[in-house]
Amino acid sequence: MDGIDHLCFNFSYLAVFLLELAQLIWPKKGLRIATLVFAFAGLLAHTLFLAFKQPTPAMPYGSLLLLGWVFAIFYLYGSLHKGSRAWAVFFLPMVLILVWVAWFVFRDENKGGTWFSGHHFWGMFHGGLLLAASVCIMFGFVTSSMYLIQARRLREKRNPLTGMKLLSLETLERINRRSINIAFPLLTIGLLLGIIRAEKAEAPETPWTAFKILGSFGLWVVATLLMIARYRASLPARKLAWLTIAVFVLVIVTLFASHPFVASGGVQ
Structure with missing residues (x-):
């Protein structure tokens, strides 16, 4: 079940990054809307995962997921208010690296709690x-x-x-x-x-x-x-x-x- 939860926001962020790259070539309104939809969906899934699973920030797994969540917020805020591809190019790779490393490298340390x-x-x-x-x-x-x-x-x-x-x-x-x-x-x-x-x-x-x-x-x-x-x-x-x-x-x-x-x- 944890894997499914992870896939919800991991692949949402990946889709956002690919859509941002696509907009560098084809700056279409439809791509812009799709990007924001995937970004909101990924951030929502990420937020719910942290709220219910409560991975401890005392371990790399929890720390990386929390940092990824914060940078996802930075990206979305910047994308909405700045409208610049730079926010995607610089912030989204960090989000992807943090959440994917947390899952593939440190998921055995997934100790939730209260x-x-x-x-x-x-x-x-x-x-x-x-x-x-x-x-x-x-x-x-x-x-x-x-x-x-x-x-x-x-x-x-x-x-x-x-x-x-x-x-x-x-x-x-x-x-x-x-x-x-x-x-x-x-x-x-x-x-x-x-x-x-x-x-x-x-x-x-x-x-x-x-x-x-x-x-x-x-x-x-x-x-x-x-x-x-x-x-x-x-x-x-x-x-x-x-x-x-x-x-x-x-x-x-x-x-x-x-x-x-x-x-x-x-x-x-």
Whole structure:
């Protein structure tokens, strides 16, 4: 049954991506309507799956599905209000990668439950902070990628109005810097709360030398350096974009390594 549930939104998102690509060649109103129908259907199925199955964000399976859900919302919002193919080209592949990797690689870790409840408040709050920080960093990754592409267009003296329409360099840089500003305190508070919870937990915890814990602290260190670089007036926006992409890669690695501060029994 879980496989059928997954197929409902996995293939809906795939259909949306194919329809978006088709619109690059044939910008027809019918394709536009079909795209929005599949997008709404996929997001609805995805939302219901998360609401009823409640996959724990303490494991890669739940974290990836939740991140995919957030980026699906970003895509749909941008598609409705911006009307730009860029939102599809940059956000939809991330949605597809997140949900398909969750299903094909981590589905054996599909441990649902009632983590979204008052009994698990602090665990939910801790996981929510890290999830929000990951969303901001991934959003920064998308805008950084757009920035590098747009900057290359200008260096090659291409007309920025031709081809895929992207935001201006100034706007992309501003969004990236704001994403960093929001992500850093969320990540810091989330990790501190996780350390406090780990110290008070009765169950034996994962060794502090484990890769997933070291990776999480490494992520915080790199995010700190990124935050410092963000306020350096002498740092070119292009280098800031590359640093943001590096932090994004580390986020993916730590997500795949599982949640660092949750006992094996689940989210408390």
